[in-house]
Amino acid sequence: MYWRRMFQDCSSSRHTELTGGQVTGQGGRVVQAARQGRGRTLVRVLLALLVVLGSGELFVRSFVGGPSPQAYDPEIGFSYQPGSDLFQAKEGFTHLHFNALGLNDREPARKGGRCRVLVIGDSYTAALQVPQDQNFTSVAERLDPHLDVVNGGRDGLFLGDMHKVAARLLPQLRPDLVVYVISERAVETDIALPGFSVIVDPRSGAIVDAVMQVEGQESLKRIFGPVLSRSALATRLSAQFKPMVVDLIGQIDSWRHGLSSFGEAQAAQAAPGRASVPAPSDVEVLTFIFRRFRAQAPAALLYINGLSYAPHRKAAVAATSSAAEVVAVRAATRAGVSFHDTGEYLVESLARTGQPPFGFNNALLPGGHLNAAGHAAVGHALLDLVDELGPQLASDCRI
């Protein structure tokens, strides 16, 4: 009724076969023919839908990206499924295979007297944009065959979650050194995220814990995981619709938060007399996180600097990156964790190759993630870091 009224002119138009109005008052044969016609149309529409979706799947697999290798992980949101494959053409153009530990690396081999370094970090470390043999962990291994560098990176891994990945991999890999790769984002954004909460002892004011809560949106991977791991089209569609879903979840969360804070306010009124504790500074929070790194295993920090570019293919470390680095260095010094940056290596790489270390022809250039030239530069930085720290580490690294 609704639609018929809305499209009032249907019956008067010359395209009346779609309305069904044409058959009114005519013989049963006409009605039957019309029904058959409608049936044929429906079959044709369904066939067309199948053709479109099928070729859509092929198109996405060939030019956009493959099925998702991600699996829901209650601790860190998601991890890569062991033995899965990834194709992506968003930045660079790569086909990757994740090993039995779900890492973008070859299968872990026996240590065999080599110095083993586990590298943990976000997308800079996961390096999904370049072939596996071009990422900086492979570059460092190639530069020094005595090194066994394990890539423990995962894209989007928060600073507050890095120790969880380390705790999971340490018993299996037993590295001599764990290198945490951080950047301006980790230092400035990660610790300001709404899901990141710092727990402070109300009496001493000291930080007792810093926890990153798994984002609500990640739990959707548990529901849709089986479809996403099989269909590239579904993976792409989920990526397209994710912002809308995240907005919706955020909206629901804010309503829920509004209700619970009302409850908390009432509880606070019922239990007065609690002394308010001043919020810890960024340096204090970072110091706590870095100390936690050191408590797990010998640790070092490798900082990926952002660059600002000038004419004639010249670059310098970006001012915002330097400012964040100052904060990170202060925290690392307090925590007693060795800190190394990559600024000089990246700037020198541009001067030497004429190629920006960040960016790809199919994404931003310069900008975005490290490209092959950038990974080569960071590989050298990592090697120098290990050379510098080697003498202080276990016997396998003292060469």
Place this chain on the structure above:
Amino acid sequence: MIFTSITFFAFFALVLALMALIRSARGRIWMLLIASYIFYGNWNANYVLLIFMYGLWGWGLGLAMYNASTPARKKFYFWLSVALSLGTLGYFKYANFFGDNIARLFDARAWDQVDVVLPVGISFFTFHTMSYLIDLYRGKIGPSRDPVKFFLFVSFFPQLVAGPILRASSFLPQLDRTLRVTWPNFVSGAQLFIGGAIQKSLFADHLSIFVDQVYRSPEIYSAGTLWLAVAAYSMQIFCDFAGYSLMAIGTARILGFELPENFRMPYLARSVADFWHRWHISLSTWLRDYLYIPLGGNRYGPTRTQVNMFITMLLGGLWHGASWNFVLWGALHGIALGLHRAWSGWRDRRGRGAKPTGWLPSLVGWSTTLLFCCLAWIPFRSPTLETTGIYLRGLLPGGDGIAWYHTPTLVILLLALIWHAAWQFAPRLVDRLPFRPAELVNWPALLTLGYAILMLILLVPLNTQPFIYFQF
């Protein structure tokens, strides 16, 4: 509310549902008026009052002018309406510009703090109101006695913020017949909307990723990259604006309205004059009818014609925004039009015909026009005159900047080339679109529309860009 947003789809679905529910013609006009105000208020609720005021003085002064007992009174009401329209437009559009320039010239800091928020689409509804009042004053049309219809003319949501610019003479009569959503109009309008969305979301928004990055710091890129960005921006602004216009025309058609065509493949033009017959047609005809002709048009000899044309283009440039870059863009087009006119006149006097014929002259005309129009977009897109200078210097060979050949941009430009070639060389193929309702169940229609919708869903960039012409 952007056409390609979920919010708009929800809003438009509600409007269609209300069109079905409301039976009376008057009720539907009221509903469309309220919907238009909600559409505008979604951007800034305070400025709904502004658009209401435009409607109020346009309608009130129009009636007063029509009923004026003496020519002097008629003239008074007319100039009052022009002063109100242009004064308001001038205040919102140019207060910041003058504030900045006065502050710079006289080192007056107080002027530097002038910060007026430009109401989205103010130029468009100012032009609607003015065209009505000028036509009424000239006696070309009668007055609109119904305020609701007039207010809807000023604020009709499909074209409210970026055109096409409406003329009262074509829009108001459409409100006098019964408004209906019909199946043929729905089918054709929806396809126009999809076509516009493809231009905007698949072409323009992807091109903007490359263009924005290059224009942010042109000094670091190679000449090749800068030339690619020139081509990319030329296609981006066309797809963005023509896409919006097509979506506006499609949305209006679904509701039962016909809006004027705004673009006719401008990059196929063979001269600058031809370009302006194809680009933003509703603005160029507006400027012709309400600025160029009142200035004297071509009635006072060749020199005066050239001056009139130059002034029209200069003001057309300034209309886009208060910036010396827009003035430069307008001036360039004014000069180019003048040169073209002089050259056509010269040919005509020698008996060769104003327009060259034959494939070689056509090819030369097309390529020269295309090159000129693309290069003229540089000041239009650059944030400052300084950036324009840097960009133009960078186009010269011999630089050693970063070479970035953005693959998606190259693919889109190739697709755009095929699209233009099809328009030029296979017009029959192009004429098959949009499909008629009876053709919808045929394989070509099912697959074309199926793929179009799938590509829209799959490849729309996540960071949807606002329409470029919203700022004008």
